[in-house]
Amino acid sequence: MAVTKVALVASLMACMLITYSYSTATLTCDQVTVWLTPCIPYAVMGGNVSSLCCQGVYSLNAAYKNGDDRRSACQCIKDRAALIPGIDYNRVNQVPVRCGTKCPYKVYPSTNCSAVK
Numbered sequence: 001m002a003v004t005k006v007a008l009v010a011s012l013m014a015c016m017l018i019t020y021s022y023s024t025a026t027l028t029c030d031q032v033t034v035w036l037t038p039c040i041p042y043a044v045m046g047g048n049v050s051s052l053c054c055q056g057v058y059s060l061n062a063a064y065k066n067g068d069d070r071r072s073a074c075q076c077i078k079d080r081a082a083l084i085p086g087i088d089y090n091r092v093n094q095v096p097v098r099c100g101t102k103c104p105y106k107v108y109p110s111t112n113c114s115a116v117k
């Protein structure tokens with residue numbers, strides 16, 4: 001009984017993973033969004049970046065496996081940022097610096113995420 005349940009949950013999860021992934025990237029936009037949502041207050045209002053935001057940035061950096069991941073994360077952040085009223089792109093690009101790390105690309109409305117290596 002318990003084994004059946006575990007198998008069912010596992011196959012449901014496999015299903016979800018397949019549904020949410022696109023191209024050959026292993027990172028989903030939903031995952032990127034969950035990690036970076038705590039950074040939105042800083043991107044809009046300034047002040048200090050929260051530790052939750054920095055943890056998200058570290059998780060994202062650790063999750064990049066290849067260029068597809070970086071390109072899809074770039075596109076994801078760019079698309080989602082465009083939906084946030086009052087977003088300040090200079091602050092968006094300051095977030096990794098504030099967290100003492102780096103982002104492999106800069107996000108602006110004009111960023112060509114396909115060109116990210």
Ligand SMILES: *[C@@H]1O[C@H](CO)[C@@H](O)[C@H](O)[C@H]1NC(C)=O
Pocket residue numbers: 047048
């Ligand atoms: C930012 O953090 C510093 C150091 O923890 C603190 O002195 C400062 O008041 C904070 N600024 C804001 C706007 O929260």
Ligand SMILES: *[C@@H]1O[C@H](CO)[C@@H](O)[C@H](O)[C@H]1NC(C)=O
Pocket residue numbers: 112113114115
């Ligand atoms: C974006 O970069 C890709 C890859 O370098 C290139 O093929 C494409 O033409 C670029 N698009 C724009 C709008 O510059």
